[in-house]
Every structure is written in structure tokens, then in C-alpha cells.
Amino acid sequence: MFSLPLRDDALLRPLEIWHAEEFGAHLDRAREHIQPWVGPAFVTDDLAGARATLRRYAERQAADGARVYGIWLAGTLVGGVMFVDFDAASGSCEIGCWLEPAAEGHGLVTDACRTLLDWAFTTRGVHRAEWHCRADNVRSSAVAERLGMTLEGVRREAWAYGGARHDKQVWAILAPEWRARS
Numbered sequence: 001m002f003s004l005p006l007r008d009d010a011l012l013r014p015l016e017i018w019h020a021e022e023f024g025a026h027l028d029r030a031r032e033h034i035q036p037w038v039g040p041a042f043v044t045d046d047l048a049g050a051r052a053t054l055r056r057y058a059e060r061q062a063a064d065g066a067r068v069y070g071i072w073l074a075g076t077l078v079g080g081v082m083f084v085d086f087d088a089a090s091g092s093c094e095i096g097c098w099l100e101p102a103a104e105g106h107g108l109v110t111d112a113c114r115t116l117l118d119w120a121f122t123t124r125g126v127h128r129a130e131w132h133c134r135a136d137n138v139r140s141s142a143v144a145e146r147l148g149m150t151l152e153g154v155r156r157e158a159w160a161y162g163g164a165r166h167d168k169q170v171w172a173i174l175a176p177e178w179r180a181r182s
């Protein structure tokens, strides 16, 4: 299947149902690290759960909606990026991401998100791309900032996790802002 080089030893590829075993093994390495910060449906415990996640994305992609892409570093699936939502008709999308701990700190997610934003704005004519994260997710908001997004607001206590409620930041970048940066 096709893949896009992010750098010498890192590739971005569609993450599909046939990757379920690899995705499940990756989740075993990533689960504890990502659980507080991503949607609960994404963090499953077994192969059936991993397959169900990939099927859900495949079905939504078939309807020109959400999509998910894996990042392989030196041949190992280490994380990925996704369109959590994608709606060409309304011209808006939301991007998300995750990495296992060993893959942090290399700029892989920022590079991968740039690829998604470029496709959304340039190929698909989307006007607005959003990024939602817990307000205390410093590494995630740093990615949004690196991508040139603007912090538009905080949805107070909108994120429930671990018996507590956390504030949620909404970041966004518009097509003309993206073009100006490019």
C-alpha cells in the first residue's frame, strides 16, 4: 500500500482493518500513556476492540468522513493522526493524534498533521480545521500552536475523565491562514 515519508525512517500510511493485530500491539505499548488524553472509545483492550476502531474509521471514510493514518518509525507502528471529523460540505474538520512514549519528541505528529492539513485545505477545499484537547495537555496544545492554530476558547469542564471534569481547549486554523504560512 502507498505510504508517505515523514523523514528517513518514518512513514505515514492509511491505518486499515488489516493492521488490527499491529494496532492492538501498539495500543498495549501506548494505552496507559494516551488514556487520559484521548476519547475513551479509542483506547480498547483487545484485538476485537482494535479491529472495531479501525472498522469504525473505515466505515466513516467510506462516507467521506473521519479517517485515520498510522505513523511507522523504523518499521514499527508508533502512533498516528486522524480526522476525528471531516465534513467537506460544511468545510470543516477536526484533527487528532497520539503516540506511544518512545516516539515522542521527534516532531513526527507535527509533520503528519501538516500533511493532513495540506490535503484538507488544498485538495479538499476545507475552510476550517479544529484541534480539541484537555487544557492541561501541554504537549498536545504545543502541537496545535506549532501548526499555527489559534486558541479560540475553553469549554469549561467539558472533558470527563477519571471521576473528574477537565477544561477543554478548542484551537483552529483557517484556510487563508494556512496558505499564508505555506
Ligand SMILES: CC(C)(COP(=O)(O)OP(=O)(O)OC[C@H]1O[C@@H](n2cnc3c(N)ncnc32)[C@H](O)[C@@H]1OP(=O)(O)O)[C@@H](O)C(=O)NCCC(=O)NCCS
Binding pocket: 033, 034, 037, 038, 096, 097, 098, 099, 100, 103, 104, 105, 106, 107, 108, 109, 110, 111, 132, 133, 134, 137, 139, 140, 142, 143
Ligand atoms: C500529543 C502528542 C502526540 C505530542 O507528541 P510530541 O512528540 O510532543 O509531538 P511531535 O511529534 O510533534 O514532536 C514535537 C517534539 O519533538 C521535537 N522535535 C524534534 N525534531 C522536530 C522537528 N523536526 N519538528 C518539530 N518538532 C521536533 C520538538 O521540539 C518537540 O519536543 P518538545 O516538546 O520536547 O520541545 C503526544 O504527547 C501524545 O501522544 N500524548 C498522549 C495522547 C494525546 O495527548 N493525544 C492528543 C489528544 S488531543
